[in-house]
Amino acid sequence: LRVWLDGAGGKVAKVETINDTLLECRGLLFAHGSLYANANNSKALYRLRDTNGDDRLDEVTLLKKTGGGVGHGRNDLALGPDGMIYLIHGDSVQIPEGSSFRTPPLAETFRREGHLVRTDAGGTRWEIVSTGLRNPFGIDFNPEGEPFTYDADNESDMGLPFYRPTRVNHLVSGADYGWRQGGNSWPVHAPDSLPTTIDIGHGSPTAVKFGTRSNFPPAYRRALFILDWAYGRIISVHTVPRGASYLCRAETFLRGRPLNVTDLDFGSEGAMYFVTGGRKTRSALYRIRYTGQAVNAEPPTSQERARAEYSRRARILRLELERWHQPGTGPAVLDPIWLQLGSPDPWIRHAARTALEHQPVASWRDRALGAAASPALLALARVGGAEDLPKVVGALTGLDYGGFGVRERLEMLRTCEVCLRRMGSFGEETRTGLISRFEPHFPARRPDENRELARMLVTLGSPLAVPKCLALLAQAESQQEQLHYLELLSRAGGSPWTMPQRMTFWRSLVRARAFDGDRSLAGYVDGIRKRALASLSAADRLTLGELVEWKGGERVPTPEAGGRKLVAHWTIGELSRGLAGVEGRPSFTRGKEMYAAALCVHCHQMGATGVPVGPNLTAVASRFGRDDLLEAIVDPSRVVAEVFRNHVIVMAGESRETVMGRVIQNDFRQSVVTLATNPFAPWQITRVAKNEIASHEISPVSPMPPGLLDTL
Structure with missing residues (x-):
């Protein structure tokens, strides 16, 4: 629809139907003299043009069909600073056929992930910019040309160790933000992913828009406005440059009951316009105007100027590295890439490792194997051939785990995990060598390191994994941490157990039935029980008795039939x-x-x-x-x-x-x-x-x- 407002902008004067054949257009963008529509239920991107100058869009052209479902579907569109059209898709949508990738060419099968993809004005060239998202609905660029989105949580995972709240992500080239279905999401501290820009919490994300074109006070002109459909609110996210990315603070800008917000934009006069509706609820168009006196921005302090300049240089460096997120850039780029692999800035370090993964492995394999706890070893584990993986593991067994900092230790554990997933198993000598490297340092001081050490030692079959994980289970302060160790222990059936240890595990598991959570919790706890039960002998089951015989996890009584009259x-x-x-x-x-x-x-x-x-x-x-x-x-x-x-x-x-x-x-x-x-x-x-x-x-x-x- 095209809507005209009256002269005062207070009432709708005219409504015209532009097109009623494209189904559920979640993304609309006018650019390059055309209207682009990301039609979710039509499963395609379309271009509409006026071919005869009569102010009517008479030509509808299909630019690209995309497979997959429509729930977490084909969402918003935005025009990038490079003139490309950016599309943000949820994890129901398949990668567009014929796309090139700025994300590394991982040796994995197709995964269902939300992604950011861009194309040219004619829809002829398609490129995946970043992946590993769940259902990001909106996308917008800040004044520096950096894209942001507001990604959805999986509400059914609430209460589980891998639950991720809704969060704002700074979307950069080659990034994998680690979302995977079925509890397989990467931990937020994974060194081959990127940090969350800011966690928001429970919600249902829809559109996002920077206030750059508003006439609001300066703080809001720099803010990113994000919409939460479920909780009826518009949130302003205030960004501050920090290294090659940003630090954020969020506040509620507007809340209503109901205020099921779906989209927003800013008019040429600087007012905010937003729409409510969705799921066949009543829809409305609202306007927010700033009616106060014009406010000038406070001059930056010397510290703010220094921080802004430092961040500007860091972003330039990151963007230079991102130019090499494509094959065929040549051996001359290896030295500048290598120089930044050890950067203290995770965004620069990520850009460098991603650039390395796009280069021919033969040109940097030996250099990576000689590097101590470097992101280069992780890169080789991710994109090297099958013949490279034993060499990577061999390099890990030769490193002194305790001699490195937390960042490097997490990197070593992640490298080992990637190798194990790709190889399937390790030989006995390799297995015992890795156990001897990791076991003396478990437990560690930090919870994130403990979680990864526990995961690795259980997988490797360490004889001390069970007692040490039980000790951490007893000390755990959150149900998520308790469930993490219960799940790992349920996979340690081949390790030695004493009957008191089994008693401790099963008592903790019975208590887990009463944990708070959403739809996935009962099945998750039941899965732990079934795995643990499968490792018990008949004698063990008899000794444990009622502890192992519980059924389901009812939290309310079964409904009674016939208790009330019509x-x-x-x-x-x-x-x-x-x-x-x-x-x-x-x-x-x-x-x-x-x-x-x-x-x-x-x-x-x-x-x-x-x-x-x-x-x-x-x-x-x-x-x-x-x-x-x-x-x-x-x-x-x-x-x-x-x-x-x-x-x-x-x-x-x-x-x-x-x-x-x-x-x-x-x-x-x-x-x-x-x-x-x-x-x-x-x-x-x-x-x-x-x-x-x-x-x-x-x-x-x-x-x-x-x-x-x-x-x-």
Whole structure:
């Protein structure tokens, strides 16, 4: 749609439909005399042009189709300072065919990751700029030409060791931000990733925009505005140069109930415009104007000037290294790259290692093997051939682990982990050599180093891994840390255990059933139990008794059938009219009783109460108005988020058995589809072999039944 405002800008004067055939255009950009549309449900980027000068976009050209799903889909567009069109995609979208990569050519199969990709005005050349994101919806560039996004969390992972909150990321060339599905995300301290610019917390990110074109006071003209759909707020993120990147501080700029914000921009007069809506809720256009007197920026202090100049030079150096994030740059670049591998700035160090990984391995292999605890060894582990990996591990066993600082030690552990993943296993001599290097330094002083040392020593089969991990489990201050060590110990079945040690482990695991978390927690704890149970002998099971015999992880009672009588088949109109006449203060006690009577508590979480089968309702009033909530309750199938849809699988063979449930895991590399088939017991899962499936469809019917209010 194209909308005209009246002269005063206070009312909509005219609305014109530009196009109604492109489905769910999450990204729109006018550039190079054309309108570009990232049409998510059409699964493509389109260009619209006016070919005859009549002010109508009469030509629609398909520039690129992209495979994959639409949930975490084809999102925002932005024009880069280089004149290229930047597209930000979620992890449902496949990499565009024919793309070149600024990320290193890792020896891995295709992974589902969100990514930043750019193309030229004609959509002929495509290049992946950075990867390892989950569902970044918006993208914008600051005045220095640096791109930023606001990436989503996986709310079902809340409470688990690998949970990542929503976060703002400074997107740089060749970066992999480490998001992986199924609990396989890299730790935030991984040396081959990059630090979070700022963690925001729980939320549902949508658009982002710098206030550069606003007429707001100076601090807000420099700020990045990010939108949180779930909690109904606009957040201003204030950035300060720090080395080759930025340091940030966030504050709530605007909050509403509801304020389900989806997009924003700034007009030519400097006002902010934002839109609300989504999931078929009511949509509206808002404007925020600054009406105070013009404010000039305070002159920078000498310290601020020095910091800005230092950061400017650091960014220039990083950008120079990023020019070599492509093959064929020649051997002359190796010396300047090598010089920056030891930079104290992680962004420069990352740019240098990525540049090295793009160069022919033969030109730097020997130099890397002779480097002590250098990022070059990690680079060789990542992109070297199979014949290089034993040499990398051999170099690691010859290093004095305790003689290095924390950064180098984490680098050594990560290098070892990458080699092990690619090689599958180590020989006995290598295994014992690495254990002798790492074991004397475990436990260490820092939690991040302890987590990686524990992971490596359990994998290597250290005889001291079990008692040392149990000691750290006892000292752990958070449930995430406890779950980390419980998960590692469940994989240490081949290590020596005493019965008191097993008792300690199982008592801790039983307590973990009561941990707070979201949809993935019950299955995660049950997975730990099943792995640990598989390593027990019959005699051990008998001795441990009830500790190993627990079932599921119920947090509320099973719902009782037939406990209430039908009152009426309520309609949205009847309920809306009835609520309009309600006066006085609400009774929260009665509301809580109704919430339980309508069975909401059995499938939704409100604060720490309930079971997280469906959407979390803690902040639902921030994104849904009263009528939108009524529609969602009375007609639950009207809008069903992709993540909560049931899948219907019909098995091959004469039985034609039907399995229905929410898909927990359906990784393309696995031979089975894993479903949660009982919404009242989400820990109960069913695995279906893919080669036995006759048909697999997504149900349009919500798992939430209608009529839940009819007994009230």
